[in-house]
Amino acid sequence: MSLDSPQEVAGALRAASYLPDARIAQVVFLAARLDKPVLVEGPAGVGKTELAKAMAAVTERRLIRLQCYEGLDEAKALYEWNYKKQLLRIQADADHDWDTISHDIFSEDFLLTRPLLEAIRSTDPVVLLIDEVDRVEVETEALLLEVLSDFQVSIPELGTMTAVTRPMVFLTSNNTRELSEALKRRCLFLHIDYPDPARETEILKARVPGLSDHLADQVARVARSIRSLDLKKAPSVSETIDWARTLIALSVEEVDEEVLGDTFHVLLKYQVDIERAAKELTSNPAR
Ligand SMILES: Nc1ncnc2c1ncn2[C@@H]1O[C@H](COP(=O)(O)OP(=O)(O)OP(=O)(O)O)[C@@H](O)[C@H]1O
Ligand SMILES: [Mg+2]
Known part of the structure; x- marks a missing residue:
């Protein structure tokens, strides 16, 4: 590519x-x-x-x-020694001298690689x-x-x-x-900020099979209206995707006041937000 x-x-x-x-x-x-x-x-x-x-x-x-x-630390981000395996080796090889053993147990075989080291070693x-x-x-x-x-x-x-x-x-x-x-x-x-309605419509169509152009457009416009309100937590793209899926599951073809009132909880996760959005939007869903 x-x-x-x-x-x-x-x-x-x-x-x-x-x-x-x-x-x-x-x-x-x-x-x-x-x-x-x-x-x-x-x-x-x-x-x-x-x-x-x-x-x-x-x-x-x-x-x-x-x-x-x-609390993420080196042992989880980079690497740590496999103490259990090292210990077993020490026990199994009790007769050998420490130099040989320590050389062995601090070799790559006893290393637990974590994501950063894994990326470097790939x-x-x-x-x-x-x-x-x-x-x-x-x-x-x-x-x-x-x-x-x-x-x-x-x-x-x-x-x-x-x-x-x-x-x-x-x-x-x-x-x-x-x-x-x-x-x-x-x-x-x-x-990266919330997408404009045109891009959000495209995202919805790419991510939600069976979504009509009309509904995708309505969902994106309602999302923009809701995000313009002063809310505790604005709906994210993942939530508008969930909402579009909800509308399909409920066989909704047109977003109206009733649909909005019934499904706000998919878009908004705070009761105060749901109440505010209901007050502002139900009179004019896709303003
Ligand atoms: N530009 C886009 N194109 C396609 N899908 C998108 C796009 N933006 C967001 N999505 C969808 O939104 C979902 C959420 O996106 P993602 O998990 O990347 O969010 P995030 O910004 O990492 O959020 P968080 O900060 O909560 O981790 C994705 O699974 C994807 O379905
Ligand atoms: Mg993320």
Whole structure:
């Protein structure tokens, strides 16, 4: 698959059922061209994680995912020694001298590789997704920096392992905290916001089989109206997809006041939001 221009990237993503806007296609193109990680930021459910998955499909690369969470450490992100196996070896080889044994048990056979090391060691090029990076502590970011700047990992007992092939890297963030300047500097920045109705209509048609053009258009317009309200949690693309599926399941052909009132809970997850949206929209669903 040739990705020699933003237009080609856009076409390839579309073929993988991911509908990018011009900015997404441009940043992904540049990232591939400049060999830089992409830091994808934006609200929940706008297609950040999906972009990395779609690029793995487009480039026919394996996707390696590091799901970040508070407390994620080196042992879960990079590697750890397989203590159990080491212990068994020590017990089995009690007669041998310690030098031989320690040389053995700190070899690759006793290493448990975690996503970052796996991406570095892979002989086939991969897509590395570091998902929800804003959830790790600032100190843990330092771990990522060595990988992202040099594509290498140093293991005291084994030396430095350098990537054979450079992974294509995506980091995603919901912006729950500021990321370090050092991390940002290494990445191309991509903000993804809610799609405009035209793109959301396309996304819905790609993701919801059997959805009519008319209904897709109505769903996208209602989604935009609802997002313009002052809500606790605006509906994401995943929720509009669920809503479109709901409408099909209920054999709805036309969104009216009654349908809206009956199905708001698929789009909105707070009772105050449902009440506010009901008040504002039921008199004019697709304004
Ligand atoms: N541009 C798009 N093209 C096709 N599908 C999309 C697009 N954007 C979002 N989607 C759909 O929305 C769903 C949610 O997207 P995704 O899981 O990538 O959201 P996210 O931004 O990673 O959210 P979170 O911050 O909650 O992890 C996807 O499974 C996909 O079906
Ligand atoms: Mg995600």
